[in-house]
Amino acid sequence: MVDSIFIGLSVITIGSAILSLESRELLYGGIALAVSMLGIAGYFIILDAPFVAMFQIAVYVGAVAVLIIFTVMLVRAPNTITKKETRKRKIAGILLGLAFLILAGSILGNSAATQLKFNDTVPIFDVQAIGKELLTYYSPVLLVLALTLAAAVIGALALARREDIEERNEPTN
Amino acid sequence: MALWPWHAERILRKEMNQPTDFLYIAVILISIGIYGLVVKRNALRLIFSIELIANAVNLVLIAFSRMLPSPQGQVFVLFSIAISAAEVAVGLGIIIIAYRFYKDIDITEYKNLKN
Amino acid sequence: MSTPALVTIILGSVALLIPIIDALNKERGSKNKVYSAIAFGALALALIVVIYRIFSGENLPAMSLANSGAIGDDIFGAFFSIAFLIVSIMVTVSSWSYMKKRSNHAAYYSLILLSSIGMILIGYSTDFVMLLVAWELMSIPTYALAAFNKKDPISNEASIKYFLFGALSSAIIVLAMGIVYGLTGTTNIYDSIVAMSHLNADLVPFALLAVGLFIAGFGFKMGLVPFHMWLPDTYSGAPTTIATLLAAGTKKAGFAAAIRVIVIGMIALNVHWTFTLAIIAIFTMTLGNFGALTQKSIPRILAYSSIAQAGYILIGLAVAPYSDYGLDASLLQIMNHAVMKSAAFIAAASVIITLAAYTIEKYKGLGFRMPITAFVFAISLLALAGVPPLSGFWGKYLIFGAAIDSGQVVWWGPYLAIAGILNSALSLGYYAWIIRKMYMEEGENRVRQKEPKPMVAVLLFALGFMVIFGIWYGPLLDLASMAVPNDLIHLLSAN
Numbered sequence: 113m114v115d116s117i118f119i120g121l122s123v124i125t126i127g128s129a130i131l132s133l134e135s136r137e138l139l140y141g142g143i144a145l146a147v148s149m150l151g152i153a154g155y156f157i158i159l160d161a162p163f164v165a166m167f168q169i170a171v172y173v174g175a176v177a178v179l180i181i182f183t184v185m186l187v188r189a190p191n192t193i194t195k196k197e198t199r200k201r202k203i204a205g206i207l208l209g210l211a212f213l214i215l216a217g218s219i220l221g222n223s224a225a226t227q228l229k230f231n232d233t234v235p236i237f238d239v240q241a242i243g244k245e246l247l248t249y250y251s252p253v254l255l256v257l258a259l260t261l262a263a264a265v266i267g268a269l270a271l272a273r274r275e276d277i278e279e280r281n282e283p284t285n
Numbered sequence: 286m287a288l289w290p291w292h293a294e295r296i297l298r299k300e301m302n303q304p305t306d307f308l309y310i311a312v313i314l315i316s317i318g319i320y321g322l323v324v325k326r327n328a329l330r331l332i333f334s335i336e337l338i339a340n341a342v343n344l345v346l347i348a349f350s351r352m353l354p355s356p357q358g359q360v361f362v363l364f365s366i367a368i369s370a371a372e373v374a375v376g377l378g379i380i381i382i383a384y385r386f387y388k389d390i391d392i393t394e395y396k397n398l399k400n
Numbered sequence: 401m402s403t404p405a406l407v408t409i410i411l412g413s414v415a416l417l418i419p420i421i422d423a424l425n426k427e428r429g430s431k432n433k434v435y436s437a438i439a440f441g442a443l444a445l446a447l448i449v450v451i452y453r454i455f456s457g458e459n460l461p462a463m464s465l466a467n468s469g470a471i472g473d474d475i476f477g478a479f480f481s482i483a484f485l486i487v488s489i490m491v492t493v494s495s496w497s498y499m500k501k502r503s504n505h506a507a508y509y510s511l512i513l514l515s516s517i518g519m520i521l522i523g524y525s526t527d528f529v530m531l532l533v534a535w536e537l538m539s540i541p542t543y544a545l546a547a548f549n550k551k552d553p554i555s556n557e558a559s560i561k562y563f564l565f566g567a568l569s570s571a572i573i574v575l576a577m578g579i580v581y582g583l584t585g586t587t588n589i590y591d592s593i594v595a596m597s598h599l600n601a602d603l604v605p606f607a608l609l610a611v612g613l614f615i616a617g618f619g620f621k622m623g624l625v626p627f628h629m630w631l632p633d634t635y636s637g638a639p640t641t642i643a644t645l646l647a648a649g650t651k652k653a654g655f656a657a658a659i660r661v662i663v664i665g666m667i668a669l670n671v672h673w674t675f676t677l678a679i680i681a682i683f684t685m686t687l688g689n690f691g692a693l694t695q696k697s698i699p700r701i702l703a704y705s706s707i708a709q710a711g712y713i714l715i716g717l718a719v720a721p722y723s724d725y726g727l728d729a730s731l732l733q734i735m736n737h738a739v740m741k742s743a744a745f746i747a748a749a750s751v752i753i754t755l756a757a758y759t760i761e762k763y764k765g766l767g768f769r770m771p772i773t774a775f776v777f778a779i780s781l782l783a784l785a786g787v788p789p790l791s792g793f794w795g796k797y798l799i800f801g802a803a804i805d806s807g808q809v810v811w812w813g814p815y816l817a818i819a820g821i822l823n824s825a826l827s828l829g830y831y832a833w834i835i836r837k838m839y840m841e842e843g844e845n846r847v848r849q850k851e852p853k854p855m856v857a858v859l860l861f862a863l864g865f866m867v868i869f870g871i872w873y874g875p876l877l878d879l880a881s882m883a884v885p886n887d888l889i890h891l892l893s894a895n
Contacts, residue, residue: 114331114770115302120308121315122310125310125314126310126313126317126590128338130317130336132333133317133321133324133325133330133333133334138327138329138330140334140342141333141362142328142329142393145333145336145337147341147813148337148340149336152340152341154346155307155310155347156344156347158302158306159347159348159351160351160352160728161347161351161359161362164347164359164362164363164366167362167363167366168343168366171366171370172323172340172370175851176369176373177337177364179373179374179377180329180332180333180336180373180377183377183380183381184329186368186381187329187384188383189379189396190334191299201323201324202324203317203325204323204324205319205320205321205322206320206324208319208320208323209316209317209319209320209322209323210316210369212315212316212319212375213310213312213316216312216315216316216609217309217312217358219310219605219606219609220305220309222602222605224600224602224603225305225308225603225606226303226305227602228303228304228305228352229304229352230302230303230304230352231305231352231354232374237350237354237355237356237359238819239385241356241361242356242359242360245356245357246359246360246363249469249470249527250360250364250468251472251530252332252405252469252530253364253470253527253529253530253533254375255408256408256517256521256534256537257364257493257531257533258835259370259408259412259415259492259514259517259537260291260368260371260518260533260536260537260540262368262415262416262514263371263511263514263515263518263540263541264371264372264374264375264516265374265542266341266419266507266510266511266541267378267507267511267540267541267543267545268375268378268506268544269507270504270508270511270544270548271375271378271379271381271382271544271547272378273379273504277329279376279460280395315575319418322568327558328892329547330563332564332567334565335567335568335571338568338571338575339571339574340638342571342575342578343574345575345578345579345582346578346581346582348582349578349581349582352582353582355585355586357406357581357585357586357587358578358581358582359604360529361528361529361578361581362579362585363509363717364529364532365531365574366531368532368533368536368570369567369570369571371536371540372536372539372540372543372567372570375540375543375563376543376563376564376567377549377555378544378547379543379544379547379560380560382547382556383553383556383557385555385558386556
């Protein structure tokens with residue numbers, strides 16, 4: 113039962129990951145990316161991390177992917193598949209990807225990694241455990257994260273501000 | 286407490302999946318991301334590739350968190366997700382400004398700096 | 401209250417107040433000077449706090465690692481904080497004149513303050529999650545700042561390259577941290593290093609993968625050689641004051657993270673990856689210097705020279721396990737390089753806003769047109785080349801000394817020193833070329849230009865720093881050796 117869920121999720125996640133890069137229309141690519149992120153959230157549920165899965169759906173699928181799709185619609189580039197994407201570059205990309213796959217796969221495939229096992233006797237970490245960690249050991253990190261988000265907001269606002277409107281109001285000296 | 290239907294019951298069974306299964310999925314996703322970073326020259330596709338890698342890395346962390354087991358990995362992923370959302374917001378702002386200049390988001394068009 | 405908390409509160413509250421004041425402010429007109437002064441005040445206050453805490457008699461450890469929680473309070477962090485705060489103060493004051501003709505001042509100064517908080521927290525962090533969040537707090541504002549000249553496509557292109565490589569590097573760092581977490585079950589840096597030293601031999605390939613990924617991830621910000629492609633474009637395309645912040649600030653933050661994680665980790669692991677660092681150091685120096693030789697634009701020359709300087713600093717890290725003063729030398733050079741590079745970039749910024757000159761040909765006769773700027777620029781170039789008795793000399797001298805000293809343990813130590821000395825000679829070639837252009841060749845005219853006063857003040861401060869700490873290098877070296885956790889290194893390498 114679970115295994116079939118795992119295989120199904122893998123097909124959806126990896127398939128839509130490939131689709132997000134290879135689709136003809138950039139917009140479909142963005143949607144495929146969102147589906148791939150949903151697949152990752154599915155893995156999180158299988159791995160007994162429902163809170164993180166919710167967070168993934170809310171932030172990644174709900175905010176990041178939607179933001180990306182909006183940007184795709186704003187920057188309707190005339191040619192989404194460029195001539196610059198030469199065959200040589202494509203072969204180099206496939207070779208590099210395969211090289212990493214084989215390297216990491218061989219490290220994973222050796223006997224030490226396959227000894228890693230999931231433990232079935234431990235309790236599941238629920239929201240309480242995560243919240244406790246967040247408010248004790250990681251509390252300074254949480255405060256710094258607030259500053260990071262503030263920095264992102266200030267930076268994005270500074271970038272989005274229209275210069276031409278502002279200049280009309282400023283005295284020239 | 287019954288927020289999730291599977292709250293009381295474990296989804297993952299001992300005899301089914303092992304950590305390496307999830308790590309293999311993450312490795313495959315990272316390879317796809319590397320392929321995209323090398324091949325694609327569209328700035329948005331490059332961001333797609335980076336996001337795929339970031340997602341795969343989060344999967345690695347959650348798999349380790351379940352294996353160890355410790356809740357710190359889950360907290361780590363929460364921070365990681367929040368951070369990459371902030372990063373993408375700024376990055377997309379930069380790309381939209383680039384689009385105003387070139388009416389295109391292909392980074393091979395950006396050749397001003399080569400002298 | 402611990403130092404990082406105090407500094408974060410001071411800088412963070414001011415950084416968030418500036419945009420709020422700007423939003424509430426109804427009257428029109430540029431508030432550049434006001435914001436610059438506020439930001440300068442906050443940074444100076446933070447600098448005083450950090451220096452006071454070092455000498456207040458509280459026994460701060462050199463590097464707080466055991467039982468420290470997510471953030472420590474130690475001299476290592478304080479040392480880096482002093483360097484970052486000096487750089488941020490120089491950038492803020494010189495922005496007074498650089499930003500005069502541009503808009504959006506509130507966001508500019510606020511982002512500089514937030515980025516400096518990030519750098520300072522990297523120096524202090526003792527936990528991987530803290531390190532990651534501080535890394536992003538440092539990076540995200542600089543992505544926006546690099547694109548701050550919105551009418552200039554070059555600035556935008558610089559920012560896109562910087563953003564793509566930066567986002568990739570942070571994904572790589574998270575992967576490396578994730579592998580370490582999976583192997584050890586903790587995100588505390590010290591605990592995981594201790595756990596790694598008792599690692600099951602079968603799992604060592606994972607540890608090596610993590611070390612490699614850490615080198616790659618931090619290396620993108622440090623500008624080490626296989627990961628340096630974005631650096632010249634970004635440093636020359638971004639607004640020049642921001643290039644100062646990137647070259648002197650974020651690059652040093654990369655070194656702070658690398659020392660905290662990679663160097664201490666490798667000493668504990670007894671993994672002989674230092675040879676890899678040595679090879680990277682040689683390639684970084686050589687490629688940086690040869691790259692600088694072929695360039696014509698001054699910001700690009702400075703960018704390539706900062707790649708080369710990263711190579712010199714890396715020598716100290718590579719020989720750290722074998723020589724007692726390798727890390728001292730690197731820290732001394734980090735502090736000196738922060739000031740020298742800032743001075744050089746701010747001098748270039750001063751020339752850009754007065755004469756709009758980028759290329760080396762336009763620098764002809766600069767010694768007569770902008771005497772103070774040209775003089776400090778020449779001195780900072782000589783200091784970068786390592787000419788005694790300027791401050792850059794002692795850092796290089798100690799680094800090469802440490803490399804030769806390490807020859808007792810590893811065969812390649814002296815060769816590193818030889819490569820470094822040859823590279824210094826090579827770099828003196830193009831530095832001297834610029835100085836020759838400024839003083840020996842006749843430019844368009846000899847009319848003395850009005851030099852922007854804030855930048856002159858910053859340059860004179862840097863001149864004082866370079867000359868005083870060149871002749872009287874004792875205090876800086878003492879501070880650097882206070883920040884090096886020698887007893888911890890001996891303890892870790894013993895078992």
